[in-house]
Amino acid sequence: MGGNFMTIGEVARKYGLSVDTLRYYERIGLIPNVHRSESRIRNYSDEDCNWVEFIKCMRNAGVQIEALTEYVALFQQGESTHFERKQILITQRDQLAQRIAEMKATLKRLNFKIDNYDQHIVPAQKKLKKTNKKGVLL
Amino acid sequence: MGGNFMTIGEVARKYGLSVDTLRYYERIGLIPNVHRSESRIRNYSDEDCNWVEFIKCMRNAGVQIEALTEYVALFQQGESTHFERKQILITQRDQLAQRIAEMKATLKRLNFKIDNYDQHIVPAQKKLKKTNKKGVLL
């Protein structure tokens, strides 16, 4: 176990979050309480860092803060919350899969539009308006 | 061409947006100005509806309003903006592809965690903490 215990500034740099965001996440229960030194300064352990990295990843994928705070709270309540936690993960997984599917469809659509621009299929705005009527291009 | 010209309420119902959102989108230039009746009431044509549907799709995929307003403004300026418009689409397409890639990775991670919950690989919180140290689970 290497260089344990980092300051909030180091953690912020490591994970590309601001110190304000890290404190905010802790305050709202998105990260379990971080240990402190005698003089009340936060000392992030490896485990704390793992939480930060996990939360950052989930937030980045659009998982709502509320679901994550709930998960963290249940985690801290121990093994009895095993099932509930799993359900949260499944719900979030399904929502994420749904969003990915929608975004893939939109990606296709964008690629299609770009191809049309490339091929100069749309030489004038009037013609463009006409194709709109078919609900295909814009 | 079937039932042309819908009221804002009909369009809202058709596309699952609120009338407030539709008016908001028009006000900020996200949808070209919609034609009005003599009594100033909005009358959405098929083309207007196509814009609404397009914008809804793009917003749903996380494309920023700013990029879309710029695209709409260029579109209204005519064919001379062909290249600029294409560039916007390409930028947005690339950003979207990036987000999808990240989300897919997060989806994998969630599935992995759920599998672990299923297999009861994590029977107690202490053990869970141990696996955290390897940066694998949380």
Next chain:
DNA sequence: CTACCGTCTGGAGTTGCCTCCAAGTCAAGC
């Protein structure tokens, strides 16, 4: 004619998620 529903406008309020600030404490270097 009146009631009612949907629309109109401009502007204020809300939500989610940070981000910034003032005022103070602490450890280290000069």
Next chain:
DNA sequence: GCTTGACTTGGAGGCAACTCCAGACGGTAG
């Protein structure tokens, strides 16, 4: 011992994207 820089707190501020509201107008049904 004083300055510097990173940390502390509670609370205010900010931004994107809506969402709601008051007050007015229009068309239709009874």
